[in-house]
Amino acid sequence: MAKTVAERSSEDDIQRQELTELYRLMVLIRRFEETVYQKFHEAKIGGYLHRYDGQEALVAGIIPQLQLPGDYILCTYRDHAHALACGTSPGAVMAELMGRATGCAGGKGGSMHLIDPENGFLGGDGIVGGPVPVSLGVGYAIKYRGTKNVCVCYFGDGAMNQGGVHEAFNMVGLYKLPVLYILENNQFAMGTSVSRSTAQPDFVKKAEAHGIRGERVDGMDLLVVREAASRALDHIRTTGEPYFLELNCYRYVGHGIGDDNTKGWQTYRTEDEVAEWKLRDPIAKLRDTMEARGYLTPEQAEKIDEEVREEVHAAIVFAESSPEPALDSLYDHVYS
Amino acid sequence: MATMRYLQAIRLAITEEMERDPNVFLCGEDVGQYQGTYRVTEGLLQKFGAMRVVDTPISEIGIAGLATGSAMAGLRPVAEFMTWSFALEAMDQLVNHAAKITYMSGGRIHCPVVFRGPAGVGTQLSAQHSQSMESWYAHTPGFKVVMPFTPADAHGLLKQAIRDDSPVIFMEHAGLYGTHGEVPDDPDHVVEFGKAVVRRKGKDCTLVGYSRGVLMCLRAAETLAAEGIECEVIDLRTIVPLDMDTVVESVCKTHRAVIAQEEWRNVSVGSEIAARIYEMAFDQMDAPVERVAGADVPMPYAKNLERAAIPTDSDVVAAVKRTLA
Ligand SMILES: Cc1ncc(C[n+]2csc(CCOP(=O)(O)OP(=O)(O)O)c2C)c(N)n1
Numbered sequence: 001m002a003k004t005v006a007e008r009s010s011e012d013d014i015q016r017q018e019l020t021e022l023y024r025l026m027v028l029i030r031r032f033e034e035t036v037y038q039k040f041h042e043a044k045i046g047g048y049l050h051r052y053d054g055q056e057a058l059v060a061g062i063i064p065q066l067q068l069p070g071d072y073i074l075c076t077y078r079d080h081a082h083a084l085a086c087g088t089s090p091g092a093v094m095a096e097l098m099g100r101a102t103g104c105a106g107g108k109g110g111s112m113h114l115i116d117p118e119n120g121f122l123g124g125d126g127i128v129g130g131p132v133p134v135s136l137g138v139g140y141a142i143k144y145r146g147t148k149n150v151c152v153c154y155f156g157d158g159a160m161n162q163g164g165v166h167e168a169f170n171m172v173g174l175y176k177l178p179v180l181y182i183l184e185n186n187q188f189a190m191g192t193s194v195s196r197s198t199a200q201p202d203f204v205k206k207a208e209a210h211g212i213r214g215e216r217v218d219g220m221d222l223l224v225v226r227e228a229a230s231r232a233l234d235h236i237r238t239t240g241e242p243y244f245l246e247l248n249c250y251r252y253v254g255h256g257i258g259d260d261n262t263k264g265w266q267t268y269r270t271e272d273e274v275a276e277w278k279l280r281d282p283i284a285k286l287r288d289t290m291e292a293r294g295y296l297t298p299e300q301a302e303k304i305d306e307e308v309r310e311e312v313h314a315a316i317v318f319a320e321s322s323p324e325p326a327l328d329s330l331y332d333h334v335y336s
Numbered sequence: 337m338a339t340m341r342y343l344q345a346i347r348l349a350i351t352e353e354m355e356r357d358p359n360v361f362l363c364g365e366d367v368g369q370y371q372g373t374y375r376v377t378e379g380l381l382q383k384f385g386a387m388r389v390v391d392t393p394i395s396e397i398g399i400a401g402l403a404t405g406s407a408m409a410g411l412r413p414v415a416e417f418m419t420w421s422f423a424l425e426a427m428d429q430l431v432n433h434a435a436k437i438t439y440m441s442g443g444r445i446h447c448p449v450v451f452r453g454p455a456g457v458g459t460q461l462s463a464q465h466s467q468s469m470e471s472w473y474a475h476t477p478g479f480k481v482v483m484p485f486t487p488a489d490a491h492g493l494l495k496q497a498i499r500d501d502s503p504v505i506f507m508e509h510a511g512l513y514g515t516h517g518e519v520p521d522d523p524d525h526v527v528e529f530g531k532a533v534v535r536r537k538g539k540d541c542t543l544v545g546y547s548r549g550v551l552m553c554l555r556a557a558e559t560l561a562a563e564g565i566e567c568e569v570i571d572l573r574t575i576v577p578l579d580m581d582t583v584v585e586s587v588c589k590t591h592r593a594v595i596a597q598e599e600w601r602n603v604s605v606g607s608e609i610a611a612r613i614y615e616m617a618f619d620q621m622d623a624p625v626e627r628v629a630g631a632d633v634p635m636p637y638a639k640n641l642e643r644a645a646i647p648t649d650s651d652v653v654a655a656v657k658r659t660l661a
Contacts, residue, residue, distance in 0.1 A: 046460030047637060099460070099638030110462040110637030126464035127422070128394045161393035162425070189394055191370025197393040258373075267370050324640045334633050 016295040020304075022064060022222060023290065026056040026283045027308045029081040032090060035312050036080065036097055036111075040257055044320070045097045047110045048126075052081040054220075054252035057282035058184055059085045061225030062152060065233060068120040070147070072138050074131035075154035077112035078184070078251075079124030082154065086121040088114065090311055091318035100322035107325040108333070128189075129162030131155055132181075136168040139177030139242070148237045154182045158189020160203055166210065172242045173211030180232055181207065181244040185219070186251040190259065191268045207244035219247030220280040223289065250277035337520060343376045343513040345487035346452075349494035350377070350414060352523045354384055357412060360498055363390035363402055364416030364453075373418050374454060374513055396422050400429035400451070404503075407449035408437060412498060417453035420507060421465050434503040435478030446501045452494070454510035455483075456548060457598050457646050463634035466642075468547075468599035473505040474575045474608070480529055481505045481575040483547040487517035489573055492527030499526065509548045530577030534586070538566035541592040541656045544583055544609060546572040549596040552628070556596075556652035567656060575605055583609065584616050591622040592659035596652050601629035626655035 003011075033051040040049050052059070055078075063073060063085035075082045083093050088104050096103025097111050104116050115123035122138065125131045135153035142149045159165055160183065172179050183203055187194055194201050207214040213235070217228040225247060232243040252274060254260035290296035340348070354360045361384075366373055368381035368391040381389040392399050396417065403415035417423045423430065430451065437447050457466045474481045480502055484490040490508065497504040519525075535550060536557050543553035550571045557567040568586050572579065587593050593613055595606040606627040613625050631645040 046639060047462055048465070096637075099640075105637075107638035107641065108463075108636045110460060112464070113462060113637070126462070127425075129425075130464075158394040161395045161398075163395065163397045164425070190373070191366045192391060192393070196369070196391065262375075264370060325636075325638045327640060327644055330631060330636065330641050330644050331633060 019286070019290055019295055022060045022226070023283070023286050023296065024304050024308065025060045025064065025085060026222070026286065027304055028090070028311065029056045029059065029084055030283060031308050031312050032080060032084060032093070032315075035316065036094070039097070039316070045111070046099070047112070048077065049111050049257040050078040050255065051251070051253050052078055054277065054281070055184060055186055055249045056081060057222040057225045058154070058182060058219050058247050058249060061222045062182065062229040065226070065229060066120065066152065067149065069118060070149045071120050072142075072149070072151040073121050073154070074135050074138065074151065075124055076128070076131065076156055076159070076184075077124050077126045078156075079112065079114045082124070083114040083116060083121060086116055086119040088116040088119060088121065090315035092116075094315040094319035095322050098319045098322075099324065100319055101325045102318070102322040106329070129155065129159040129165045132159065132162070132165040133168040135179050135181070136172050136177065139172055139179040140175065142178050143175070143240065150178045150180055150233060150236050152180045152182060154184055156189060157183060157185045157187070157194050157203070158192065158197060160206065161197055169207060169210035169212060176241045178236045178240050179242045180229070180236055181212070181242065183244070183246040185246055185248050188251065188255070188268060190255045191264060193268060203246045204244065212242045212244045214244030214246065216246045216248065219249035220277075220282050220285065222282055222286045250274075252278060337518040339516055340487055340519055341513065342487045342490050342508070342515050342517070343374060345491040345517070345519045346376050346494055346508060347378065347380070348519065349491045349498070350380065351383070353495055353498040354380075354388060356523070359410065360412045360414065361388040361390065362414045362416065363392055363399060365392055365394055365399070365418045367391060367416050374510065376513070377416070396425035397429055400426035400434065403449045403451065404429055404434040404437075404447060407434075407447045407503070408445055412448050414450045414452060414498060417451065419465060419510070420453050420455040420469060421467060423451065423453070431476050435476050438502065439478060447503050448501045450494070450497045450504045450506050452497075452506035452508065454513070455507040456509040456511050457630060457635060458511055458642075460637055460639060460642055461635070462637040466635040468597070468630065470505075470507055470575055470599055471604045471608075474605060479503055479505050479576060481507070482529065482573070483507045483509075483575060484573060485512070485545075485547055485550040485571050487515065488519045489527055491519045492525050493529070493573060496526040496529060500529070507547065511548055527573065529574045530579050532570050532572045532579035532582040534568060534582065535571050536567065536569040538568035538590065540566045540590055541568070541594060541659055542583065542586040542590045543567050543569045543594050543596060543652060543656070544572065545569070545596040546575060546605075547598070549598060552596045552647065552649045552652050555649035556656065559649065559653050560656055565656065565660065578609070578612075580612050580616060583613065587613060587617050588620050591620055592656075593621070594626040594628060594652055594655045594659060596628040596647065598630050598647065600632050601627055602632050604629060623659040626659055628652050628655050
């Protein structure tokens with residue numbers, strides 16, 4: 001039946017609002033990453049630092065659809081975006097990166113180990129492939145309790161070559177556990193491209209070999225990611241079975257801060273290749289789509305940008321004015 | 337003698353051994369095209385080709401298996417772990433296979449493999465990346481465990497490791513990669529395992545270290561010398577085999593000992609050395625053996641907590657003073 005004008009316009013409103021929020025989230029992630037890079041070079045942040053620039057749609061297209069708390073998220077050390085999308089305040093993330101007591105892990109974890117259990121975020125993991133066996137247990141706990149929740153587990157193309165990943169896939173497939181795997185295929189594992197590390201680069205086949213349904217999706221397009229994730233999540237919530245999405249994307253910057261500093265990335269890709277991928281930028285793409293649909297004007301985009309800059313600035317002010325962890329907390333939390 | 341950095345000394349050792357013995361090959365993550373995560377293996381792919389410098393996927397079990405199996409079949413692999421933290425993935429191949437095959441076979445087969453890579457703590461890498469786990473390997477019969485402090489030792493000990501018929505755990509220190517030192521020009525310069533070296537003479541207290549722990553000891557000795565306390569500093573070089581003769585000889589003179597290590601204190605290399613000092617020289621000791629070690633916590637990220645968790649030369653100074661009190 002044809003929809004009335006009123007129905008169409010209220011659907012439009014919902015779309016507009018929702019997409020505006022996702023657009024804002026992607027812009028927040030991008031600005032946040034650019035800012036932490038700066039702060040690293042001001043020696044306010046230490047350790048390793050892995051940025052998500054270029055991969056924003058993988059987070060913005062999926063995590064806002066989750067029921068948090070209730071659902072769970074696991075991911076890699078490239079985890080700032082995931083924390084922000086889970087609703088961890090930018091201040092608590094920034095404070096963690098600066099090693100402050102107000103950080104989301106009290107300053108004990110740092111960039112690779114952001115965590116926010118109250119929002120369902122079970123943390124970043126510094127070990128390649130590490131979160132995947134853990135997702136098996138999280139999926140089991142969901143099934144055990146008999147809820148309709150889902151565990152979303154992010155990991156990289158390089159991680160697909162870890163033995164533990166395949167043990168976990170098999171068991172998740174065998175026990176039929178409600179886990180959504182998100183393969184962040186940004187084409188490289190540090191200095192090694194997929195073609196140089198992987199005999200069978202059809203990752204979907206590998207998931208299917210373990211009894212997990214899967215598909216390959218354009219990770220540079222938020223709408224495409226969102227739609228695929230929505231279907232996958234529906235499938236998991238109705239059948240209780242796992243699902244696998246390979247999302248193709250590109251990391252714009254070096255693997256981590258070291259790779260950026262030494263220009264190590266020049267050994268495995270050209271500036272032209274980077275520039276070519278940037279033409280498909282997920283943020284620009286969503287903005288274009290929204291402008292074409294009349295959801296967003298350039299002025300509104302500008303305003304979002306400004307608000308986000310203020311938000312990131314506030315996060316820095318919060319973090320920088322927060323105290324370091326108390327020295328006598330060194331031995332706290334070794335045991336529960 | 338040429339002056340070079342610790343990491344260059346390692347590269348030189350690998351290069352010389354690969355030139356000497358066509359059975360020596362290198363494998364690991366990003367060791368070739370990327371030129372090595374820490375640039376230790378820079379230029380080796382270009383020099384030796386892809387059959388002898390093998391870029392692997394991020395598959396530590398695979399790396400350890402590639403190395404162990406090829407060693408059992410007659411090659412002499414040098415396998416790099418990007419850092420020793422990631423070797424945990426490969427623990428079964430290492431402990432249950434590489435370390436045991438010679439014994440299990442009644443000596444019928446050898447496994448001449450070197451597992452190497454950076455270890456050590458620091459630079460806010462936090463819990464999963466900043467740890468020193470030498471005692472895990474030292475605990476396992478079958479491994480020789482090597483932890484060089486100087487560029488010359490990194491060179492000579494690695495060459496010895498490659499020539500050794502047993503599996504060798506070769507732990508470099510990322511924090512020492514940039515340090516300079518003289519390295520003998522001799523392509524047959526090797527440093528024998530199980531021979532500690534006295535880095536500084538002294539009569540008041542024996543300081544025992546290895547890897548960057550030696551630096552802690554030398555700095556502490558310097559500080560204490562200004563106060564008229566003369567410390568003897570011993571660099572163990574290898575944890576297995578362990579040169580207790582040199583340690584005991586020293587404590588018989590000083591009657592005091594402080595052991596300095598970056599790894600956790602509980603059930604560690606320091607525990608072992610202290611126990612052996614008591615077994616071998618109990619009646620020589622004028623004070624309990626002191627241990628300076630990493631705090632028994634997963635490494636925290638925050639700078640101030642990390643500083644509190646990592647031992648320093650001032651901890652060694654304080655420990656020495658306790659032995660003299
Ligand atoms: C078990 C293990 N091996 C090696 C590393 C070092 N390392 C950290 S990230 C990385 C590359 C991972 O690539 P990928 O899985 O594709 O994820 P990406 O970093 O591209 O997001 C490597 C080799 C590690 N952290 N853990």
